[in-house]
Structure formats: C-alpha cells, structure tokens
Amino acid sequence: MSPYQNLEEYNIEITNEVKERFAGIIDEIGEDVSREGLTKTPERAAKAMLFLTQGYKQDAVEILQGAMFKEDYDDMVIIKDIEVYSLCEHHMLPFFGKAHVAYIPNGYIVGLSKIPRVVDVFARRLQVQERLTHDILECINNTLRPKGVAVVIEAAHMCMMMRGVQKQNSVTTTSGFRGQFEKIETREEFLKLISSKLS
Ligand SMILES: Nc1nc2c(ncn2[C@@H]2O[C@H](COP(=O)(O)OP(=O)(O)OP(=O)(O)O)[C@@H](O)[C@H]2O)c(=O)[nH]1
Numbered sequence: 601m602s603p604y605q606n607l608e609e610y611n612i613e614i615t616n617e618v619k620e621r622f623a624g625i626i627d628e629i630g631e632d633v634s635r636e637g638l639t640k641t642p643e644r645a646a647k648a649m650l651f652l653t654q655g656y657k658q659d660a661v662e663i664l665q666g667a668m669f670k671e672d673y674d675d676m677v678i679i680k681d682i683e684v685y686s687l688c689e690h691h692m693l694p695f696f697g698k699a700h701v702a703y704i705p706n707g708y709i710v711g712l713s714k715i716p717r718v719v720d721v722f723a724r725r726l727q728v729q730e731r732l733t734h735d736i737l738e739c740i741n742n743t744l745r746p747k748g749v750a751v752v753i754e755a756a757h758m759c760m761m762m763r764g765v766q767k768q769n770s771v772t773t774t775s776g777f778r779g780q781f782e783k784i785e786t787r788e789e790f791l792k793l794i795s796s797k798l799s
C-alpha cells in the first residue's frame with residue numbers, strides 16, 4: 601500500500617464503532633438521530649473523523665525515503681504557504697493555517713510534493729501546534745539528514761475562537777530550527793523569504 605494514500609476504503613468495523621459513538625453523542629445532546637436530516641450523520645461524522653486522523657496510519661519516513669534524489673545543490677530550498685488543517689488534542693476542534701518549511705540539502709534533495717505530504721501526515725492526528733512543528737522538523741532532519749532544516753507554522757485555533765476565550769484574530773506562531781538554521785544569518789534569510797510575496 602502507498603504510504604500516503606487516502607483512506608478511501610474505510611475499515612468497516614472501526615467505522616461502525618465510531619459511527620455508533622457519534623449516534624450516542626447526537627442522542628445525548630438532545631437531538632433525534634432518526635430524523636431525516638440526521639440519519640446518515642453518524643456515518644458521515646465517523647468517516648470525517650477517520651479521515652482527519654488518518655495520519656496515524658501513514659509513515660512520513662517512508663514518504664521521504666521514497667523520493668530522495670542525489671544532487672549537489674546545497675542552497676536553501678523553501679516550500680512556503682502549505683495549508684495545514686489539524687485537530688487540537690485538548691478539544692478535538694480544528695486549528696488551521698500555514699506551514700513554511702525549508703532545508704539545505706546535504707547530497708540529497710527530496711521530491712517537493714513530499715514536504716506537504718509529511719506536513720499532512722503529522723497534521724492529521726490529535727496535535728498541539730508545538731509538537732506538530734517538531735514532528736515535521738525532526739522527521740525531515742532525521743530522514744533527509746540535511747545541512748539544516750526550518751519549520752514555521754502560523755495557525756488559528758477554533759477552540760480559542762468558537763468557545764473559551766473567544767478571540768477571533770489571534771494567530772499562534774511556532775518555529776523550529778536545526779543545523780545551519782541555528783545561525784542567525786541563515787535563519788534571517790529564511791524568515792525574510794517566507795514573508796516576501798514574490799519568493
Ligand atoms: N500550547 C498549546 N495549547 C493549546 C493548543 N491548542 C489548544 N491549546 C490550549 O489548551 C489549553 C487547555 O486548557 P484547559 O484549561 O485544560 O482547557 P479549557 O478549560 O477548555 O481552557 P480554555 O480554552 O481557556 O477555556 C487551552 O489554553 C487551549 O488554548 C496548542 O496547539 N498548543
């Protein structure tokens with residue numbers, strides 16, 4: 601099986617189990633799960649939840665290892681504005697925003713699409729933004745073994761917007777730097793390039 605394929609065919613037993621739990625929740629909040637608009641909702645919700653957490657079944661290392669190419673290029677490679685959708689592990693509500701990832705090759709480059717795929721593998725789990733940032737950083741660092749790697753994530757958390765503190769405009773930024781990005785000049789170049797509209 602491909603290490604990153606979508607779970608288009610859901611495990612029937614697990615889907616049914618999750619479906620029953622959602623039916624229970626709908627009942628507990630005082631709704632009628634048998635009314636027309638809701639009859640298929642437990643199944644839809646189960647499939648949505650399994651899709652949003654499919655990263656547990658995917659292997660980010662395998663994804664990277666499947667597309668590493670020997671190349672002498674040793675300047676910075678930046679993939680910026682990667683959409684991120686994840687679920688906070690405290691409330692299981694979405695947090696979403698953008699990831700910016702850069703690395704400096706060390707004999708190998710990686711297929712560009714694999715970086716957003718790695719972001720998705722870790723985002724489609726129950727997460728906190730800090731751990732998501734480090735999961736991506738360490739996976740690239742340990743697998744590609746580049747001269748440096750940097751990850752910045754900017755995200756809004758629905759648990760701070762729809763409920764709780766109810767702040768609509770706050771954005772959380774997390775970052776991690778390894779290798780050459782620990783040097784201030786390299787880090788500044790990266791931060792300048794991700795804030796530029798043209799890069
Ligand atoms: N550090 C961090 N905190 C997060 C993340 N997502 C959600 N949280 C926070 O997790 C915390 C959980 O705090 P609790 O006091 O246990 O939960 P709560 O009573 O629902 O808190 P409020 O959201 O303040 O109402 C909250 O402050 C959330 O804002 C994240 O990705 N990183």
Ligand SMILES: [Zn+2]
Pocket residue numbers: 688689690691692693757759760
């Ligand atoms: Zn939350």
